[in-house]
Amino acid sequence: MFMKTLQNIYDNKINxxxxxxxxxxxxxxxxxxxxxxxxxxTFLIYDYLSLNEDKNYLYIDENDFRxxxxxxxxxxxxxxxxxxxxLVIENYSNHIILPxxxxxxxxxxxxxxxENFELLEVLPLDFEEYILFDTKHQNTTNSFxxxxxxxxxxxxxxxxxxxxxxxxxxxxxxxxxxxxSLEILKLxxxxxxxxxxxxxxxxxxxxxxxxxxxxxxxxIKEYEQNSIIFLCQKYNQPKAVKKIxxxxxALIDVVLYEKKFANIFTNMVFLELYSKFxxxxxxxxxxxxxxxxxxxxxxxxxxxKMLFSNISNKILKSIDGLYIENITIVTISNxxxxxxxxxxxxxxPFYEWAFTN
Numbered sequence: 001m002f003m004k005t006l007q008n009i010y011d012n013k014i015n016x017x018x019x020x021x022x023x024x025x026x027x028x029x030x031x032x033x034x035x036x037x038x039x040x041x042t043f044l045i046y047d048y049l050s051l052n053e054d055k056n057y058l059y060i061d062e063n064d065f066r067x068x069x070x071x072x073x074x075x076x077x078x079x080x081x082x083x084x085x086x087l088v089i090e091n092y093s094n095h096i097i098l099p100x101x102x103x104x105x106x107x108x109x110x111x112x113x114x115e116n117f118e119l120l121e122v123l124p125l126d127f128e129e130y131i132l133f134d135t136k137h138q139n140t141t142n143s144f145x146x147x148x149x150x151x152x153x154x155x156x157x158x159x160x161x162x163x164x165x166x167x168x169x170x171x172x173x174x175x176x177x178x179x180x181s182l183e184i185l186k187l188x189x190x191x192x193x194x195x196x197x198x199x200x201x202x203x204x205x206x207x208x209x210x211x212x213x214x215x216x217x218x219x220i221k222e223y224e225q226n227s228i229i230f231l232c233q234k235y236n237q238p239k240a241v242k243k244i245x246x247x248x249x250a251l252i253d254v255v256l257y258e259k260k261f262a263n264i265f266t267n268m269v270f271l272e273l274y275s276k277f278x279x280x281x282x283x284x285x286x287x288x289x290x291x292x293x294x295x296x297x298x299x300x301x302x303x304x305k306m307l308f309s310n311i312s313n314k315i316l317k318s319i320d321g322l323y324i325e326n327i328t329i330v331t332i333s334n335x336x337x338x339x340x341x342x343x344x345x346x347x348x349p350f351y352e353w354a355f356t357n
């Protein structure tokens with residue numbers, strides 16, 4: 001029975017779709033991909049297999065309800081008999097004991113260490129990648145408007161306009177099938193681009209649902225490990241309350257009737273930075289500080305010189321003693337150049353900044 005199941009899986013070869021280049025690739029024979037659902041893990045696996053078409057592969061999805069348990073011995077025997085070179089296990093749960101084979105590619109939403117495996121974090125599309133995937137729009141401005149409104153998940157691009165918001169709601173429910181956990185996730189997404197402590201959030205949630213503090217804190221840790229939620233630390237203050245960000249800025253609109261455009265935009269800026277830089281911090285009056293780049297980034301969708309002047313003293317106080325070469329102010333559409341003391345400030349639209357930064 002088990003060998004017949006494996007044979008059926010093996011015979012069901014993948015019809016590879018048309019591929020658009022992504023900035024990340026599978027480069028190691030043994031790789032564990034992790035990240036939120038619909039972030040692109042399967043796409044990268046298909047890309048890897050298509051580039052190794054001369055090598056025999058076995059593709060198993062543990063979420064396939066036709067899947068049956070089989071032993072390591074069954075799997076090893078099948079691999080040896082059929083000269084399998086690449087084993088792929090999607091939605092890997094540590095349930096299958098891994099056999100010996102030339103290459104093993106695993107995908108999971110959980111971030112965990114596996115000996116002799118490269119750990120590869122898979123994020124949704126950054127804006128440059130989105131432009132490549134978005135063949136419907138004929139100019140950058142239209143693509144940017146769609147990216148801002150509907151988010152960074154590749155599959156959303158293919159949906160009709162009136163179905164995109166609903167699909168984002170469906171995806172949110174796929175991330176969590178437990179009602180209590182979903183409420184935690186929704187609360188964190190509502191708090192995106194805001195400085196809110198877990199303790200404060202827990203106090204808000206327990207007014208509405210029965211929940212233990214340990215469960216709440218463990219879920220936050222899980223979401224952070226799985227790249228669903230990011231916690232941005234305050235510079236030189238590791239014990240300070242962290243700023244919360246979500247892996248898909250469009251989900252903020254899914255969980256809120258109230259429009260938080262500035263939060264959505266700032267979250268989008270953060271994700272663009274996170275895809276390119278390792279060390280990102282916030283400071284008082286400063287959305288993002290990149291110490292390795294000697295620069296700070298301010299998210300201000302609708303740039304206003306008066307508003308910037310009002311926060312300039314706070315910015316100068318925060319960066320006092322730091323070597324800052326440049327200040328970038330990311331906007332919706334404004335261009336300008338100015339100075340804060342001796343520091344050059346570049347005011348630039350997101351869609352251009354994302355390509356040059």
